[in-house]
Amino acid sequence: MNIDTQPLAVRNSRPKPNTQQTSVLDLAGGMLWPLLSGAIGLGLWEGMVRAFRVPVFMVPAPSQIVLTIMEHWQYLLTQLAITTFAAGLGLILAVTFGLLAGAAIAGSRLVDRMLTPWLVIAHAVPKVVIAPLFLVWFGFGLQSEVFFVVAFTFFPVIVNTVSGLKSADPEQLVMVRAMGATPAQTLRKIQFPSALPSICAGVKLAVTLAPVGAVIGEFVASNKGLGHLLIRAVGDMDTPLAFAAVTVFSIFGVLLWRAAEWVESRVLPWHPSQRASFLLRNAST
């Protein structure tokens, strides 16, 4: 009777003395190589700029960029905060719209047929090219920027919501129908949780696209934010400041991606993408 009553988790969770140590070493090893290659790259860059006396307005040396960041860090962070605010606002709107539109498309063939071709066309339009039009439609400032972020980010949310909602296990749908579930219960108990991994993937893409959208919006329609700072710095031939802005922006992008991954791991602890690490950790006994 008890042969199969021991779950994998229990069977495989015998303590292994070296696990902790190995994972610390792995982590160090994982960080070591990219750090090393990065240091070599930066060293070469620094060396070339100095050896060939490249003018600072062309390409500043990494040390110059670090100095600029240290000198202007408050200003840079303020501009980053402004950009982040616009990106966040646009993202919230895009995710809300994307989820609702996605649910409508997944729920109704009519809506699907009427809306999807236009969404695809809207997505195919090169948004950078029409960015100036946003200035015409929504005026100079935050509004234009936010709508530009929405235009930049809604598509992955919609596409992933639709495919997620449609990917619910048909047999699980039959099962809850047999239990007497209403369509609303089916959506809440089966379809939405089944769609969550897809939705998370879409939102993760949108999260990383949003600041890019905000910066492009600021190029065109703002006198604040990192985008505006970048345009101005280039106009002033202040290349070290432009590089500093790009550096800050890139670091922020990486942190944002990490944050999105962390949130995903909290929302989907049960998903294969999250539990793979658990199984690998425990499978070697």
Added chain:
Amino acid sequence: MLSADQQSTDSERPEAAALPIVLEGVEKFYGGMQAIAPVSLTLAGGEAVSIVGPSGCGKSTLMRLIAGLDQPSGGEIRIGETVVAAPVADMGIVFQRDLLLDWRNVLDNVLLPAEIKGLQGMTPRALELLRELDVADFAKSYPWQLSGGMRQRVAIARALLAHPGLIFLDEPFSALDALTRDQMNVLLQQVQASRNATTLLITHSISEAIFCADRVIVMSGRPGMILDDIRVPFERPRRLAIRETAEFTAIGRRIREHFERAGDLVG
């Protein structure tokens, strides 16, 4: 700990009366293809019946029709006095796949029917079922942490939660290894013995069909029709050893001969 509203429970409601199932000339067409030839069959209330037949003989389709998940092309199905036209309310189904929801722990999976039917305070009942099925220790585990046999036990607990008067099992153990399958057969007939429910087991295993039922219906290949209707004489509770008896083997042979004649040999 139980909350106040969980104290007033639906969990102690009496076992529903086991209802008879009557099929009269039930047939099913898919397009022009006849999946089930007209079938007439009566299952007495509380009876445990298994339907055995080759793959694709329409036995699962027949179960779906009885459960009200699909509509017959002709004929009538009655459960008690009611003609089946929609999913039957008073049933628990165990499918071939356990269909546990990955994002819910074991206990919450078992409680799913209670949530859908709006039954309050079913947690003690769910835990009691998990104990009966020997998986109570894993109430807080997630499905992916369990083995196949344990997952199917949880699926059985889920089907039994709301005290169904009808229990339908659609090849519930066919994905399990032979040893686990034997255990589940013993478990299933224990579960049947302690409940007053009409049970219908769909299987393509001849020995499982005999071991778990009071009566075995033998179905032919497409279009599905009833070839034989055999009473199983063994007392309950049954031990696996009865499968070695001459009587058991004779029933098995009788079923196998039907398939041999029809050219549909099954395992």
